[in-house]
Amino acid sequence: MTESLEEFLIARRGTGRPLLVPYVTAGVTPGWTDVVHAYADAGADAVELGFPFSDPMLDGVTIQEASDRAIAAGTTVRKILEEVATLDVDVPLIAMTYSNLVVQQSTAEFCAALTASGLRGLIVPDSPLEEVGELADAAAAEGLDLVLLAAPSSSRARLREITERSRGFVYALTHMGTTGERGEIPEQAARLGRELKGLTDRPVLFGFGVSHPAQAAELAGHADGVVVASALMRKLLDGARPRELGEYVASIRRALDQGAR
Amino acid sequence: MGEMSWSGRQYATVPAATRAMRDPGATGRFGTYGGRYVPESLIPACHEIEAAFREAWSDPEFRSRLDTLLTVYAGRPTPLTPAWRLSHELGITLFLKREDLAHTGSHKINNVIGQALLAHRMGKERLLAETGAGQHGVATATAAALLGLKATVFMGERDIERQELNVLRMNVLGAEVVPVTTGSRTLKDACNEAMRHWVSSVDDSYYCIGSVMGPHPYPWMVREFQRVIGEEARAQCAAELPVGVPDYVVACVGGGSNAAGTFAGFVDTTARLIGVEAEGGAAATFGRAGVLHGFRSLVLQDEDGQVTEAHSVAAGLDYPGIGPEHAHLRDGGRARYETVNDGEVLQALLCLARTEGILAALESSHAVAWVIRAARSGEIAPGSTVMLTLSGRGDKDIASIKELL
Numbered sequence: 218m219t220e221s222l223e224e225f226l227i228a229r230r231g232t233g234r235p236l237l238v239p240y241v242t243a244g245v246t247p248g249w250t251d252v253v254h255a256y257a258d259a260g261a262d263a264v265e266l267g268f269p270f271s272d273p274m275l276d277g278v279t280i281q282e283a284s285d286r287a288i289a290a291g292t293t294v295r296k297i298l299e300e301v302a303t304l305d306v307d308v309p310l311i312a313m314t315y316s317n318l319v320v321q322q323s324t325a326e327f328c329a330a331l332t333a334s335g336l337r338g339l340i341v342p343d344s345p346l347e348e349v350g351e352l353a354d355a356a357a358a359e360g361l362d363l364v365l366l367a368a369p370s371s372s373r374a375r376l377r378e379i380t381e382r383s384r385g386f387v388y389a390l391t392h393m394g395t396t397g398e399r400g401e402i403p404e405q406a407a408r409l410g411r412e413l414k415g416l417t418d419r420p421v422l423f424g425f426g427v428s429h430p431a432q433a434a435e436l437a438g439h440a441d442g443v444v445v446a447s448a449l450m451r452k453l454l455d456g457a458r459p460r461e462l463g464e465y466v467a468s469i470r471r472a473l474d475q476g477a478r
Numbered sequence: 479m480g481e482m483s484w485s486g487r488q489y490a491t492v493p494a495a496t497r498a499m500r501d502p503g504a505t506g507r508f509g510t511y512g513g514r515y516v517p518e519s520l521i522p523a524c525h526e527i528e529a530a531f532r533e534a535w536s537d538p539e540f541r542s543r544l545d546t547l548l549t550v551y552a553g554r555p556t557p558l559t560p561a562w563r564l565s566h567e568l569g570i571t572l573f574l575k576r577e578d579l580a581h582t583g584s585h586k587i588n589n590v591i592g593q594a595l596l597a598h599r600m601g602k603e604r605l606l607a608e609t610g611a612g613q614h615g616v617a618t619a620t621a622a623a624l625l626g627l628k629a630t631v632f633m634g635e636r637d638i639e640r641q642e643l644n645v646l647r648m649n650v651l652g653a654e655v656v657p658v659t660t661g662s663r664t665l666k667d668a669c670n671e672a673m674r675h676w677v678s679s680v681d682d683s684y685y686c687i688g689s690v691m692g693p694h695p696y697p698w699m700v701r702e703f704q705r706v707i708g709e710e711a712r713a714q715c716a717a718e719l720p721v722g723v724p725d726y727v728v729a730c731v732g733g734g735s736n737a738a739g740t741f742a743g744f745v746d747t748t749a750r751l752i753g754v755e756a757e758g759g760a761a762a763t764f765g766r767a768g769v770l771h772g773f774r775s776l777v778l779q780d781e782d783g784q785v786t787e788a789h790s791v792a793a794g795l796d797y798p799g800i801g802p803e804h805a806h807l808r809d810g811g812r813a814r815y816e817t818v819n820d821g822e823v824l825q826a827l828l829c830l831a832r833t834e835g836i837l838a839a840l841e842s843s844h845a846v847a848w849v850i851r852a853a854r855s856g857e858i859a860p861g862s863t864v865m866l867t868l869s870g871r872g873d874k875d876i877a878s879i880k881e882l883l
Binding site: 272345369 | 505513514515516517518519521522523660661666667670673674677678680681767768769770771772774777779782783784785
């Protein structure tokens with residue numbers, strides 16, 4: 218039996234390295250799976266795959282554009298899963314999508330399909346604690362780690378429940394807003410990281426607005442690592458090849474490793 | 479349970495679960511619909527608004543302030559007008575609840591004054607709103623001006639072209655109108671953009687949702703603020719009609735706020751409740767269960783779960799979902815949802831204008847169109863009484879009507 222996303226990340230963290238999870242929107246280009254390989258080769262600890270949805274309420278312009286492009290190219294959950302099943306990468310893959318795609322059949326069928334294709338984690342940003350019960354049960358039954366989001370606005374009581382119920386890692390939002398590149402990391406991110414680290418031994422990763430290597434390194438100092446999405450997708454939408462995206466991920470990897478020394 | 483006969487005067491048995499449109503409780507569920515499908519970042523704001531609304535709604539001072547503004551500012555109660563000539567033509571007795579005569583020209587003002595008072599009470603400085611036809615945007619801009627708040631209104635680029643007059647009105651009222659250029663560039667995308675903006679400005683901004691949609695407590699709260707339509711109409715019918723209650727209560731449905739407010743006044747009576755959707759945006763008729771804009775309901779979507787664009791002659795009905803309580807009323811059989819097409823709507827608009835001297839909004843004309851069709855086909859039995867909520871006036875639609883003629 219393969220280890221879970223959480224076990225994998227904890228083992229990686231145990232080697233002393235900050236965790237790095239780059240993102241790609243599935244289906245955004247015909248060769249999007251090459252991007253996944255490039256990320257894995259560049260030192261990613263896991264890869265997040267966006268399953269595109271027509272109305273991505275928590276995404277900024279870059280991921281919206283990537284999602285629209287993927288949908289226009291005929292991307293569907295079924296097609297993504299077929300391609301994922303052919304991937305040969307040695308790091309866990311995590312699906313990121315919205316509730317409407319999860320509830321199309323039943324949450325149990327959705328989770329079973331993800332696991333069957335080899336995915337080990339799932340992030341559903343519009344499914345907060347209030348609505349996550351059935352999905353969390355379905356994911357647990359399939360051995361799929363359901364990652365929950367923690368926000369700067371979350372109360373301490375909510376953060377405690379989020380850290381208890383999240384699996385894989387806890388996804389800490391650096392700021393109140395949508396995905397997208399940003400110039401500065403607000404002070405509230407550091408505070409949220411410290412608070413979450415005090416509540417759980419589960420890995421805590423920062424996401425939203427992690428735009429360049431130095432920022433990634435700075436944030437990783439307040440938690441266990443980072444998710445990088447829009448910065449990579451902007452480059453991809455502007456024509457960057459998988460190799461170039463891999464090089465950028467490698468540069469973030471180096472910054473993280475240097476920062477950890 | 480829920481079996482309805484649509485001929486003669488056999489009335490539906492009202493299922494207990496939907497007998498009254500009441501408080502959906504902490505989970506915000508109407509049966510399996512509703513809920514709070516928003517990112518964690520917005521959850522504290524939803525809780526804060528729910529707590530503030532519960533407190534305000536049971537505070538006599540708040541209610542009295544709202545009632546006063548609805549009376550001296552918004553022009554309530556709106557009249558119940560007998561449609562004499564059209565009734566004669568159709569062989570029925572038709573009454574119109576005249577929300578077109580409310581300040582700003584539609585029922586939207588009822589909800590917006592309520593929410594603006596709440597935002598003010600919560601210490602918020604800015605109202606955010608989405609708008610389709612522009613009526614909710616205009617109402618929001620109006621209430622913001624009245625209470626000294628700022629207003630930012632998100633509107634699809636395509637709707638901005640279709641509703642130029644309302645964009646000008648919002649500007650004159652001091653609101654900022656933000657064109658939304660993503661997706662179908664209509665109401666659905668304006669909702670997405672308003673949500674995104676809300677996430678990043680939740681400390682000082684209040685999202686004033688314009689219909690019975692969005693995360694809990696909005697569907698419930700907006701229905702409560704619109705309940706005034708149904709309660710007034712109920713009392714007016716009681717005074718006007720020999721039997722006190724009409725046979726049919728009819729309203730148009732986009733997200734469904736004027737219908738929800740209307741139905742709330744009649745849900746515990748024998749009246750048949752009819753919501754009329756645009757054929758190209760009929761989520762209650764053609765939708766499947768899904769999650770959009772923070773709530774679970776019936777949603778127009780393709781087989782892969784991508785939300786499809788709604789298309790109709792009325793920008794205010796171009797919404798691919800329906801309020802969660804409507805989905806629940808439909809499933810329970812307490813309300814029935816019908817569709818009419820653009821051609822019928824235009825004919826109905828002209829018919830009402832020429833028989834009654836009332837220029838209704840294209841949205842409201844959907845309800846009129848169904849009544850005309852159903853009365854002519856005999857589906858509404860001759861001699862029946864019909865109470866129709868005329869949600870707004872048609873001045874804003876003159877340019878569209880000119881093109882269609």
